[in-house]
Amino acid sequence: MPVEPIPCAPGGEGGEPGPSCCAPSIASTPLCLEDGSTILLVLRSACTCDGAPPAPPEVAGWLDPATGEFTEGQAPAGAGPCTSDDCASVVLLRLCDQTPAGECVPFLRHLVHDCEGTVTTSTDTQLDGTTPYTPVGEAGDCDDCPCEPRTKVLPLCDYLGPGPQPVVQFLRHITYDCDTGAMLEQSDTELDGATPYTPVGEVGECGQCRPTPMCPQLLGLSGPETWALPDRVESLAITVACGPVTITDCAGNATQVNECGAAFSWSAPPVDCQPGRLCTPFTVDVPEGSAVYLNLLTPCDLGDVS
Secondary structure (H helix, E strand, O other): OOOOOOEOOOOOOOOOOOOEOOOOOEEEEEEEOOOOOEEEEEEEOOOOOOOOOOOOOEEEEEEOOOOOOEEEOOOOOOOEOOOOOOOOEEEEEEEEEEOOOOOEEEEEEEEEEOOOOOEEEEEEEOOOOOOEOOOOOEEEOHHHOOOOOEEEEEEEEEEOOOOOOOEEEEEEEEEEOOOOOOEEEEEEEOOOOOOEOOOOOEEEOOOOOOOOOEEEEEEEEEEOEEEEOOOOOOEEEEEEEEOOEEEEOOOOOEEEEOOOOOEEEEEOOOEOOEOOOOOOOOEEEEOEOOEEEEEEEEEHHHOOOO
16 A cells, blocks of 8 residues: 655754654555445554554545545445456555745645556645645656755854954854755854854864963073062973072972082973963072073963063
8 A cells, every 4th residue: 555654753852854764644545436436545544653563544534536525534335445347546646846936845646547557537635645735836756846045053163362262152054055065145143043243253163172372481590589480381491500599399399409500390281271380389599699591381471471
Protein backbone atom coordinates (compact mmCIF):
# COMPACT_ATOMS: atom_id res chain seq x y z
CA MET A 1 0.00 0.00 0.00
CA PRO A 2 1.50 3.41 -0.89
CA VAL A 3 2.57 5.44 2.10
CA GLU A 4 3.33 9.05 2.90
CA PRO A 5 5.96 9.23 5.69
CA ILE A 6 5.93 12.18 8.08
CA PRO A 7 9.23 13.39 9.66
CA CYS A 8 9.36 13.24 13.42
CA ALA A 9 8.88 16.58 15.14
CA PRO A 10 12.03 18.48 16.23
CA GLY A 11 13.11 18.73 19.85
CA GLY A 12 11.92 21.25 22.40
CA GLU A 13 14.47 23.86 21.30
CA GLY A 14 13.22 23.86 17.70
CA GLY A 15 15.35 23.04 14.67
CA GLU A 16 14.86 21.05 11.55
CA PRO A 17 12.72 17.86 11.54
CA GLY A 18 14.68 14.68 11.80
CA PRO A 19 14.79 11.91 9.20
CA SER A 20 11.54 10.17 8.40
CA CYS A 21 11.01 7.36 10.88
CA CYS A 22 7.28 6.80 10.84
CA ALA A 23 4.72 4.11 10.08
CA PRO A 24 2.45 4.79 7.07
CA SER A 25 0.75 8.12 7.67
CA ILE A 26 -1.62 8.50 4.67
CA ALA A 27 -2.66 5.72 2.30
CA SER A 28 -5.65 5.08 0.08
CA THR A 29 -7.02 1.86 -1.32
CA PRO A 30 -9.88 1.26 -3.79
CA LEU A 31 -13.23 -0.20 -2.81
CA CYS A 32 -16.02 -1.05 -5.21
CA LEU A 33 -19.70 -0.21 -4.69
CA GLU A 34 -22.59 -2.44 -5.71
CA ASP A 35 -23.14 -0.41 -8.90
CA GLY A 36 -19.53 -1.08 -9.98
CA SER A 37 -18.20 2.43 -9.24
CA THR A 38 -14.98 2.86 -7.31
CA ILE A 39 -14.26 4.89 -4.19
CA LEU A 40 -10.96 5.44 -2.38
CA LEU A 41 -10.80 4.47 1.29
CA VAL A 42 -8.36 6.85 3.08
CA LEU A 43 -6.33 5.35 5.94
CA ARG A 44 -4.29 7.34 8.43
CA SER A 45 -1.77 6.17 11.04
CA ALA A 46 0.21 8.13 13.62
CA CYS A 47 3.90 8.96 13.41
CA THR A 48 6.12 6.57 15.39
CA CYS A 49 9.77 7.26 16.21
CA ASP A 50 12.79 5.73 17.91
CA GLY A 51 12.00 2.19 16.81
CA ALA A 52 8.49 2.07 18.30
CA PRO A 53 6.11 -0.30 16.48
CA PRO A 54 3.79 1.45 14.00
CA ALA A 55 0.25 2.15 15.14
CA PRO A 56 -2.54 0.30 13.29
CA PRO A 57 -4.03 2.51 10.55
CA GLU A 58 -7.47 4.02 11.12
CA VAL A 59 -10.15 4.84 8.55
CA ALA A 60 -10.29 8.61 8.03
CA GLY A 61 -13.04 8.52 5.41
CA TRP A 62 -13.42 7.99 1.68
CA LEU A 63 -12.92 9.95 -1.53
CA ASP A 64 -15.13 9.99 -4.59
CA PRO A 65 -12.48 9.96 -7.37
CA ALA A 66 -14.97 11.35 -9.85
CA THR A 67 -15.65 14.56 -7.89
CA GLY A 68 -12.77 14.72 -5.42
CA GLU A 69 -15.27 15.04 -2.57
CA PHE A 70 -14.20 13.61 0.79
CA THR A 71 -16.66 12.04 3.21
CA GLU A 72 -15.56 11.47 6.78
CA GLY A 73 -16.22 8.14 8.45
CA GLN A 74 -16.61 4.56 7.29
CA ALA A 75 -17.18 3.57 3.67
CA PRO A 76 -20.78 3.35 2.40
CA ALA A 77 -22.75 0.20 3.05
CA GLY A 78 -22.13 -2.40 0.42
CA ALA A 79 -18.60 -1.22 -0.39
CA GLY A 80 -16.08 -4.01 -0.53
CA PRO A 81 -12.94 -5.27 -2.22
CA CYS A 82 -13.01 -5.05 -5.99
CA THR A 83 -13.25 -8.40 -7.81
CA SER A 84 -11.24 -9.55 -10.78
CA ASP A 85 -13.95 -8.15 -13.04
CA ASP A 86 -13.77 -4.65 -11.62
CA CYS A 87 -10.20 -4.66 -10.26
CA ALA A 88 -8.51 -1.37 -9.51
CA SER A 89 -5.42 -0.12 -7.73
CA VAL A 90 -4.29 3.23 -6.32
CA VAL A 91 -0.91 4.95 -6.48
CA LEU A 92 -0.31 7.84 -4.07
CA LEU A 93 2.11 10.52 -5.30
CA ARG A 94 3.54 13.43 -3.35
CA LEU A 95 3.85 16.35 -5.78
CA CYS A 96 4.47 20.07 -5.51
CA ASP A 97 2.46 22.89 -7.05
CA GLN A 98 4.79 25.64 -8.32
CA THR A 99 2.40 28.59 -8.14
CA PRO A 100 2.68 31.79 -10.20
CA ALA A 101 3.48 33.62 -6.94
CA GLY A 102 6.69 31.59 -6.62
CA GLU A 103 5.49 29.26 -3.88
CA CYS A 104 6.00 25.51 -3.90
CA VAL A 105 3.00 23.83 -2.26
CA PRO A 106 3.19 20.06 -1.58
CA PHE A 107 0.05 17.96 -2.11
CA LEU A 108 -1.03 14.35 -2.69
CA ARG A 109 -2.28 12.92 -5.99
CA HIS A 110 -4.38 9.74 -5.83
CA LEU A 111 -4.16 7.86 -9.15
CA VAL A 112 -6.69 5.04 -9.78
CA HIS A 113 -5.53 2.36 -12.25
CA ASP A 114 -7.65 -0.28 -13.93
CA CYS A 115 -6.61 -3.89 -14.39
CA GLU A 116 -4.42 -2.99 -17.38
CA GLY A 117 -2.65 -0.22 -15.44
CA THR A 118 -4.40 2.64 -17.22
CA VAL A 119 -5.17 5.68 -15.04
CA THR A 120 -8.96 5.99 -14.87
CA THR A 121 -9.32 8.84 -12.36
CA SER A 122 -7.07 11.27 -10.51
CA THR A 123 -7.86 13.11 -7.28
CA ASP A 124 -5.70 15.74 -5.56
CA THR A 125 -5.75 16.43 -1.82
CA GLN A 126 -3.72 18.32 0.73
CA LEU A 127 -1.13 16.33 2.69
CA ASP A 128 -3.80 15.20 5.14
CA GLY A 129 -5.15 12.99 2.34
CA THR A 130 -8.70 14.24 2.80
CA THR A 131 -8.97 17.97 2.06
CA PRO A 132 -9.44 18.60 -1.68
CA TYR A 133 -6.69 20.60 -3.36
CA THR A 134 -6.61 22.26 -6.79
CA PRO A 135 -3.17 23.10 -8.23
CA VAL A 136 -2.89 26.68 -9.50
CA GLY A 137 0.51 26.31 -11.17
CA GLU A 138 2.64 23.55 -12.61
CA ALA A 139 2.59 20.26 -10.69
CA GLY A 140 5.82 18.32 -10.56
CA ASP A 141 8.50 16.67 -8.49
CA CYS A 142 9.17 18.53 -5.23
CA ASP A 143 12.92 18.18 -5.84
CA ASP A 144 12.50 20.56 -8.78
CA CYS A 145 11.21 23.36 -6.56
CA PRO A 146 13.57 26.34 -6.39
CA CYS A 147 14.86 26.79 -2.87
CA GLU A 148 14.59 30.11 -1.08
CA PRO A 149 17.56 32.04 0.33
CA ARG A 150 18.48 30.83 3.80
CA THR A 151 19.81 32.66 6.83
CA LYS A 152 22.15 31.49 9.58
CA VAL A 153 23.12 33.37 12.73
CA LEU A 154 26.68 33.24 14.07
CA PRO A 155 27.68 34.36 17.59
CA LEU A 156 30.92 36.33 17.24
CA CYS A 157 33.11 38.58 19.37
CA ASP A 158 34.47 42.05 18.69
CA TYR A 159 37.96 42.22 20.25
CA LEU A 160 38.49 45.89 21.01
CA GLY A 161 42.10 45.61 22.13
CA PRO A 162 45.18 43.68 21.00
CA GLY A 163 44.61 41.02 23.68
CA PRO A 164 41.59 38.99 24.81
CA GLN A 165 40.01 41.96 26.65
CA PRO A 166 37.97 44.07 26.29
CA VAL A 167 35.51 42.13 24.13
CA VAL A 168 31.89 42.61 22.98
CA GLN A 169 29.69 39.70 21.93
CA PHE A 170 27.30 40.18 19.00
CA LEU A 171 25.36 38.24 16.36
CA ARG A 172 26.14 38.11 12.63
CA HIS A 173 23.18 37.31 10.33
CA ILE A 174 24.24 35.84 6.98
CA THR A 175 21.77 35.25 4.12
CA TYR A 176 23.10 32.87 1.46
CA ASP A 177 21.97 31.22 -1.75
CA CYS A 178 20.76 27.71 -0.94
CA ASP A 179 22.01 26.34 -4.29
CA THR A 180 25.48 27.91 -4.58
CA GLY A 181 26.17 28.81 -0.96
CA ALA A 182 27.16 32.32 -2.06
CA MET A 183 26.59 35.03 0.56
CA LEU A 184 23.79 37.40 -0.45
CA GLU A 185 23.56 39.67 2.60
CA GLN A 186 25.21 40.22 5.96
CA SER A 187 24.20 42.26 9.00
CA ASP A 188 25.32 42.50 12.64
CA THR A 189 23.14 42.99 15.72
CA GLU A 190 23.47 42.97 19.46
CA LEU A 191 22.57 39.78 21.32
CA ASP A 192 18.87 40.72 21.22
CA GLY A 193 18.94 39.97 17.48
CA ALA A 194 17.37 43.34 16.61
CA THR A 195 19.56 46.28 17.70
CA PRO A 196 22.16 47.05 14.98
CA TYR A 197 25.80 46.68 15.98
CA THR A 198 28.96 47.89 14.24
CA PRO A 199 32.24 46.12 15.17
CA VAL A 200 35.13 48.47 15.93
CA GLY A 201 37.90 45.97 16.59
CA GLU A 202 38.99 42.61 15.25
CA VAL A 203 36.12 40.15 14.72
CA GLY A 204 36.63 36.49 15.60
CA GLU A 205 35.17 33.49 17.37
CA CYS A 206 34.39 34.01 21.02
CA GLY A 207 36.68 32.44 23.59
CA GLN A 208 39.78 32.67 21.39
CA CYS A 209 43.15 32.52 23.08
CA ARG A 210 44.50 35.93 22.09
CA PRO A 211 47.84 36.45 23.88
CA THR A 212 48.45 39.80 25.53
CA PRO A 213 51.26 41.72 23.76
CA MET A 214 54.41 41.52 25.88
CA CYS A 215 57.40 43.90 25.83
CA PRO A 216 60.93 43.33 27.22
CA GLN A 217 62.50 46.01 29.42
CA LEU A 218 66.16 46.38 30.46
CA LEU A 219 67.13 48.31 33.59
CA GLY A 220 70.52 49.15 35.05
CA LEU A 221 70.70 49.97 38.78
CA SER A 222 73.58 51.35 40.82
CA GLY A 223 73.52 51.85 44.56
CA PRO A 224 72.40 52.97 46.85
CA GLU A 225 68.90 51.88 45.71
CA THR A 226 66.19 49.39 46.61
CA TRP A 227 64.13 48.28 43.60
CA ALA A 228 60.66 46.65 43.98
CA LEU A 229 59.21 44.32 41.35
CA PRO A 230 56.01 45.82 39.90
CA ASP A 231 52.84 43.78 39.44
CA ARG A 232 52.09 41.87 36.16
CA VAL A 233 55.72 40.91 35.41
CA GLU A 234 55.92 37.52 33.70
CA SER A 235 59.68 36.93 33.88
CA LEU A 236 62.72 38.54 35.49
CA ALA A 237 66.43 37.97 34.95
CA ILE A 238 69.08 39.57 37.23
CA THR A 239 72.78 39.88 36.45
CA VAL A 240 75.00 41.17 39.27
CA ALA A 241 77.58 43.54 37.76
CA CYS A 242 79.20 44.29 41.09
CA GLY A 243 78.26 42.90 44.47
CA PRO A 244 77.12 42.64 47.11
CA VAL A 245 73.37 42.64 46.20
CA THR A 246 70.53 41.35 48.40
CA ILE A 247 67.51 39.71 46.68
CA THR A 248 64.36 39.16 48.76
CA ASP A 249 61.63 37.00 47.19
CA CYS A 250 57.84 37.09 47.85
CA ALA A 251 58.19 34.44 50.55
CA GLY A 252 60.52 36.75 52.50
CA ASN A 253 63.68 34.74 51.77
CA ALA A 254 66.70 37.10 51.49
CA THR A 255 69.78 36.04 49.50
CA GLN A 256 72.99 38.10 49.42
CA VAL A 257 75.00 37.74 46.21
CA ASN A 258 78.65 38.81 46.45
CA GLU A 259 80.04 37.32 43.23
CA CYS A 260 80.22 39.71 40.29
CA GLY A 261 78.75 38.28 37.07
CA ALA A 262 76.30 35.96 38.87
CA ALA A 263 72.96 35.62 37.07
CA PHE A 264 69.49 34.50 38.21
CA SER A 265 66.09 34.25 36.51
CA TRP A 266 62.43 33.67 37.43
CA SER A 267 59.42 33.02 35.19
CA ALA A 268 55.67 32.49 35.78
CA PRO A 269 53.67 30.29 33.32
CA PRO A 270 50.58 31.74 31.55
CA VAL A 271 47.16 30.85 33.03
CA ASP A 272 43.99 30.62 30.90
CA CYS A 273 45.64 32.49 28.06
CA GLN A 274 46.62 35.33 30.43
CA PRO A 275 50.27 36.27 30.98
CA GLY A 276 52.00 34.74 33.97
CA ARG A 277 52.59 36.92 37.03
CA LEU A 278 55.56 36.70 39.37
CA CYS A 279 54.50 36.99 42.98
CA THR A 280 55.23 40.13 44.94
CA PRO A 281 56.67 41.71 47.07
CA PHE A 282 60.05 41.07 45.44
CA THR A 283 62.94 43.48 46.07
CA VAL A 284 66.56 43.97 45.00
CA ASP A 285 68.69 45.97 47.47
CA VAL A 286 71.73 47.54 45.79
CA PRO A 287 74.10 49.25 48.29
CA GLU A 288 76.54 52.01 47.36
CA GLY A 289 79.30 50.74 45.11
CA SER A 290 77.20 47.84 43.74
CA ALA A 291 75.33 47.51 40.42
CA VAL A 292 72.91 45.10 38.70
CA TYR A 293 71.16 44.65 35.34
CA LEU A 294 67.46 43.68 35.28
CA ASN A 295 65.73 42.16 32.24
CA LEU A 296 61.89 42.07 32.57
CA LEU A 297 59.04 40.84 30.35
CA THR A 298 55.84 42.82 31.01
CA PRO A 299 52.56 43.57 29.20
CA CYS A 300 53.19 46.40 26.78
CA ASP A 301 50.40 48.48 28.30
CA LEU A 302 52.25 48.51 31.64
CA GLY A 303 54.65 51.15 30.33
CA ASP A 304 58.11 51.95 31.67
CA VAL A 305 58.76 50.26 35.04
CA SER A 306 62.10 51.94 35.77
